[in-house]
Amino acid sequence: MRLFDTHAHYDDPKFRNDFPGGTDEAIKKSREAGVERIICAGTRPETNLSTIELAKKYDLIYSAVGIHPSDIRFYGPEKDDILLSETEKLLNHPKVVAVGEIGLDYHYEGTDRDRQKYFFDSQMKIAEKYSLPVVIHDRDAHGDSFDIVRNNPKVSGVFHCYSGSTEMAKQLVGMGYFISFGGTVTFKNAKTVKEVAALVPDDMILIETDAPYLAPSPHRGEINFSGLLPLVVETLAQIRNVSPERIAELTFENAKRLFRIE
Numbered sequence: 453m454r455l456f457d458t459h460a461h462y463d464d465p466k467f468r469n470d471f472p473g474g475t476d477e478a479i480k481k482s483r484e485a486g487v488e489r490i491i492c493a494g495t496r497p498e499t500n501l502s503t504i505e506l507a508k509k510y511d512l513i514y515s516a517v518g519i520h521p522s523d524i525r526f527y528g529p530e531k532d533d534i535l536l537s538e539t540e541k542l543l544n545h546p547k548v549v550a551v552g553e554i555g556l557d558y559h560y561e562g563t564d565r566d567r568q569k570y571f572f573d574s575q576m577k578i579a580e581k582y583s584l585p586v587v588i589h590d591r592d593a594h595g596d597s598f599d600i601v602r603n604n605p606k607v608s609g610v611f612h613c614y615s616g617s618t619e620m621a622k623q624l625v626g627m628g629y630f631i632s633f634g635g636t637v638t639f640k641n642a643k644t645v646k647e648v649a650a651l652v653p654d655d656m657i658l659i660e661t662d663a664p665y666l667a668p669s670p671h672r673g674e675i676n677f678s679g680l681l682p683l684v685v686e687t688l689a690q691i692r693n694v695s696p697e698r699i700a701e702l703t704f705e706n707a708k709r710l711f712r713i714e
């Protein structure tokens with residue numbers, strides 16, 4: 453079984469500091485579990501550069517670069533266009549395969565929603581300019597995320613760790629968006645996510661860890677890594693009533709197609 457983890461953050465200090473054996477060991481154990489490709493997503497200039505460094509170091513890692521909606525609070529608004537142009541400059545690197553992660557996060561009170569929308573929409577336009585797919589983070593912002601996606605019809609990509617409705621998932625798939633499932637699909641109370649996982653067409657489904665976050669059941673609360681991806685595969689296999697091997701192969705081929713990776 454070969455696996456493609458379409459979303460992880462191996463530059464997170466948790467891997468260096470808290471994972472037994474560090475990042476090298478996390479990658480080694482992931483390979484042993486059958487993981488052959490990983491997309492590491494950047495979230496601001498520092499992490500964009502560190503994901504590229506990881507992609508240079510590990511052959512199985514590829515990079516997405518972008519400004520995450522939760523990370524713009526680290527910078528004053530006078531920096532907005534500098535952040536965008538710095539991100540754009542990284543897109544020519546041969547192992548950068550997507551713009552992300554980008555999107556909207558309305559989970560916390562007091563976030564500047566207009567500024568988040570400006571970043572999201574601007575980076576959709578950058579993705580269009582470079583003909584790259586986008587990796588979208590949408591947390592508690594389904595309506596506005598959908599509007600921005602719909603207003604950029606030439607762009608497509610993936611909604612990572614999907615948390616929206618079944619109806620929105622159907623519409624996104626119709627617009628050419630892939631739907632990605634991670635640890636949350638294994639949680640007992642994840643009723644809607646499981647419903648969505650049952651209905652996404654075979655050619656539009658992806659898997660991910662979002663490591664080190666969102667470890668699948670029964671590892672909830674632990675440091676997540678790509679070696680736990682088989683638990684997501686097994687859950688999806690049960691929901692869709694197919695073999696785990698079939699889920700692994702489908703999601704591998706889909707990810708290769710979306711990110712144009714051999």
Ligand SMILES: [Zn+2]
Binds near residue numbers: 459460461493553662
């Ligand atoms: Zn992420």
